[in-house]
Amino acid sequence: MSTISTDICIIGAGPVGLFAVFEAGLLKMKCHVVDALPQVGGQLSEIYPKKPIYDIPGYPMVLAGDLVQNLMQQIEPFHPTFTLGERVEEIEKLEDGSFKLITTDKTEITCKVVVIAGGLGSFEPRKPAIENLENFEGGKGVAYMVKDPEFFRDKRIVLAGGGDSALDWAIYLADVAKELTLVHRGTTFRGAPESAAKVSSLAEEGHMKLLLKSNVTQVHGNGQLESVTISPDGAEGYQVEADYFIPLFGLVPKLGPLENWGLELEKSAIVVNTVDYSTNIPGVYAIGDINTYPGKLKLILCGFHEAALMAQSAYSIVYPDKKFVLKYTTVNGVPTM
Amino acid sequence: MQDEITLYVENEAGERIAVPAPTDMGLSLMEVLKANEFDILATCGGMALCATCHVELVQAPELPEASDDELYMLENLPNLREGSRLSCQIKITPDLDGTVIRLMADH
Numbered sequence A: 001m002s003t004i005s006t007d008i009c010i011i012g013a014g015p016v017g018l019f020a021v022f023e024a025g026l027l028k029m030k031c032h033v034v035d036a037l038p039q040v041g042g043q044l045s046e047i048y049p050k051k052p053i054y055d056i057p058g059y060p061m062v063l064a065g066d067l068v069q070n071l072m073q074q075i076e077p078f079h080p081t082f083t084l085g086e087r088v089e090e091i092e093k094l095e096d097g098s099f100k101l102i103t104t105d106k107t108e109i110t111c112k113v114v115v116i117a118g119g120l121g122s123f124e125p126r127k128p129a130i131e132n133l134e135n136f137e138g139g140k141g142v143a144y145m146v147k148d149p150e151f152f153r154d155k156r157i158v159l160a161g162g163g164d165s166a167l168d169w170a171i172y173l174a175d176v177a178k179e180l181t182l183v184h185r186g187t188t189f190r191g192a193p194e195s196a197a198k199v200s201s202l203a204e205e206g207h208m209k210l211l212l213k214s215n216v217t218q219v220h221g222n223g224q225l226e227s228v229t230i231s232p233d234g235a236e237g238y239q240v241e242a243d244y245f246i247p248l249f250g251l252v253p254k255l256g257p258l259e260n261w262g263l264e265l266e267k268s269a270i271v272v273n274t275v276d277y278s279t280n281i282p283g284v285y286a287i288g289d290i291n292t293y294p295g296k297l298k299l300i301l302c303g304f305h306e307a308a309l310m311a312q313s314a315y316s317i318v319y320p321d322k323k324f325v326l327k328y329t330t331v332n333g334v335p336t337m
Numbered sequence B: 001m002q003d004e005i006t007l008y009v010e011n012e013a014g015e016r017i018a019v020p021a022p023t024d025m026g027l028s029l030m031e032v033l034k035a036n037e038f039d040i041l042a043t044c045g046g047m048a049l050c051a052t053c054h055v056e057l058v059q060a061p062e063l064p065e066a067s068d069d070e071l072y073m074l075e076n077l078p079n080l081r082e083g084s085r086l087s088c089q090i091k092i093t094p095d096l097d098g099t100v101i102r103l104m105a106d107h
């Protein structure tokens, strides 16, 4: 457990959350950013890193992944801090008007202002429909992400999936695990051809097992995973001993805990006042894809604009005694922190 | 030419809900489902990038084959069925009249 104290805590490291760091930084407010994903960039990194974007002012064309890199460079002078791979679960308003946020890994963040830039919600693993799977979640043998590969050293691992992340982790873990099996329902891999070829050769050389046209259909164990049942297409299943089962079927966005924070919602989006993108809870703002108001457009550009107005308003909460006079960055230059 | 067809969405209880779909607007099956407020996310807006518009074709005519991009997404899904498709990749044409689908996407 760790405790962090900051002026503004931004929930969501998508493009809008990242740019909010810049807008806050110009006004000398310090930001901490939390994201459920292990990397920054939100939808741009998770769904379409290689897609060109044409509607960012000043860029005739920019790849989504490059835009994220540039945003990171742009906010560097403000030294934001990050908690990645953890989802914010709870928000609590403290007596002095500040907030305490708690993540899935029990990280605590105290701040004067909360900015929700949660996009479509947090990206959650797509889970296979296997009975009792949830009984083994949370360190009891079923994991949906490989955060630290060393954790799996000398373990017996069954991976499932046919996409790039299943292939990439199979290649990596083949060296680390005691026994590794990759189970894939299809017969071909459409991921990067080099990775598919590498997995085939690792399997031929006996460094891992590759089971095609098969599914993991059951998980077994007493409080801790002991084995899984693998069922080949149309045939009887058989049990294989396993310490860890890691299904890698991609991610889906879910609103998740956000729904329970007492915010006014409309069709899974947070209702805001367009004067400053504040929510119904004083001190909590919502910007980017997660908010809604008449005329809302889900565009990066619009989220950037919202971040600028939010920062002006948040200033009066972070510095209640100072009167802010708007100047252009060309007048002040880009201040650092 | 028929400019409106009827599709059927089969729910878990096996009931079929009739959904009218215009054929002269170049819509995709995903767009028709969204317009009728079925519970699908369609996060990527029809680019075969998110698989949140996954459906199973229960009864349907022969359709053009799925592209490699679509197959790649489908292969990644844990709940793939024989008739699985991404609804955003299916154009509404008169041939689809009477098609029965099930919504398969998690949300």
Ligand SMILES: Cc1cc2nc3c(=O)[nH]c(=O)nc-3n(C[C@H](O)[C@H](O)[C@H](O)COP(=O)(O)OP(=O)(O)OC[C@H]3O[C@@H](n4cnc5c(N)ncnc54)[C@H](O)[C@@H]3O)c2cc1C
Binding pocket: A011, A012, A013, A014, A015, A016, A017, A034, A035, A036, A037, A041, A042, A043, A044, A047, A048, A051, A052, A053, A054, A055, A086, A087, A088, A089, A117, A118, A119, A120, A121, A122, A123, A256, A257, A258, A287, A288, A289, A290, A298, A299, A300, A301, A303, B043, B044, B045, B047, B049
């Ligand atoms: C295929 C595709 C193409 C697009 N093309 C364009 C385009 O060309 N131009 C354009 O302007 N827009 C485009 N968009 C839309 C654009 O991607 C979104 O408007 C933008 O990503 C919104 O940014 P955001 O920062 O609000 O949210 P997101 O990018 O969704 O980021 C939100 C982040 O918040 C995190 N999060 C949510 N809840 C929590 C929580 N409780 N705890 C921790 N973290 C949390 C999520 O994990 C996520 O990383 C496109 C979208 C898609 C899918």
Ligand code: FES
Binding pocket: B030, B042, B043, B044, B045, B046, B047, B048, B049, B050, B051, B052, B053, B054, B086, B087, B088, B089
């Ligand atoms: S809408 Fe994203 S794959 Fe169809």
